[in-house]
Amino acid sequence: MRCFDAVTDLTTITLDEIDDGVALVTLDRPDRLNAITSTMIDELDRVVAGVDLDPGLRAVVLTGAGRGFCAGLDLTEQGTAPGADDVRPLVSGFMWQDHLATLHERIHRSRKPWIAAVNGPCVGGGFAMALACDVRTASPSASFGAVFMKIGVSNCDMGTSYFLPRLVGASRSAELLLTARIFDAAEADRIGLLSALDDDPVARALDTARLIRANSPFATWMTKETMWQTLDAPSLRHALDIENRTQIMCSSNGDVAEAKAAFAEKRPPEWSGL
Structure with a gap:
């Protein structure tokens, strides 16, 4: 269930x-x-x-x-x-x-x-x-x-x-x-x-x-979390560090490769989920 x-x-x-x-x-x-x-x-x-x-x-x-x-x-x-x-x-x-x-x-x-x-x-x-x-x-x-x-x-x-x-x-x-x-x-x-x-x-x-x-579930979660965290960031450097961490996390779960394949094959991507 x-x-x-x-x-x-x-x-x-x-x-x-x-x-x-x-x-x-x-x-x-x-x-x-x-x-x-x-x-x-x-x-x-x-x-x-x-x-x-x-x-x-x-x-x-x-x-x-x-x-x-x-x-x-x-x-x-x-x-x-x-x-x-x-x-x-x-x-x-x-x-x-x-x-x-x-x-x-x-x-x-x-x-x-x-x-x-x-x-x-x-x-x-x-x-x-x-x-x-x-x-x-x-x-x-x-x-x-x-x-x-x-x-x-x-x-x-x-x-x-x-x-x-x-x-x-x-x-x-x-x-x-x-x-x-x-x-x-x-x-x-x-x-x-x-x-x-x-x-x-x-x-x-x-x-x-x-x-x-329609978007990647994990990327959606990370976008929401990063946006609100960087709103409180004390400097641009802090915001960039949070963004950099998030992008590496998002690019390691297979969704980026799937997005590229879907683009090449002219179909909607099949996201991996959380």
Whole structure:
């Protein structure tokens, strides 16, 4: 059985393989605008692990059921972090915060590309989750915002202070984080947060996923990993060293020879997989 097939008993998300190698993950609490609970975090953790261990899966599209993507943390049903039932309140709070934030790191560090298809409101923890993905598409009705300050805590949460400046620049990020304002999809597209605006963001995201699927699985993984690592590189030399290491790794698994043979024989390459 494929590793991905072992991810069962999901209650807050649904999981579908749309076609060969492309998965659709849907946050499925539409009555609560897909707000995040401890159960949802646990289930998404298992999905990320299943995705990473499944050699047949090549890309993941993440969206929300109903009229929105994700309204952030469900303040009425958030639950607790694993193992936090019998600890002091301060410790329990820190365990919950780390449990929540680490999910976004896992999505970002996944071996497979994740594409957020934002179909409506995308705020708070939902905004952070979309930022953690590699690519974002959105419908014209989508809206975005870091709104943690509305409940009296810092707007730098779940990776927003890391991702947002790298995606839209420090000055624009500062304005969005300090005002905590909601902004529409047209502005998100204008400032470079989106790869595409489309009336059907899921279909557009799936098209992108299929383009990714056509490439070497290992080269795709290494491209994603290298791009994000070099974004944090302290110098050009560091970036070049990471790139050089990656190219030698990629050229040693037979895919380069297969690509050359496929070109000569005028056929699609048959990649070796991970």
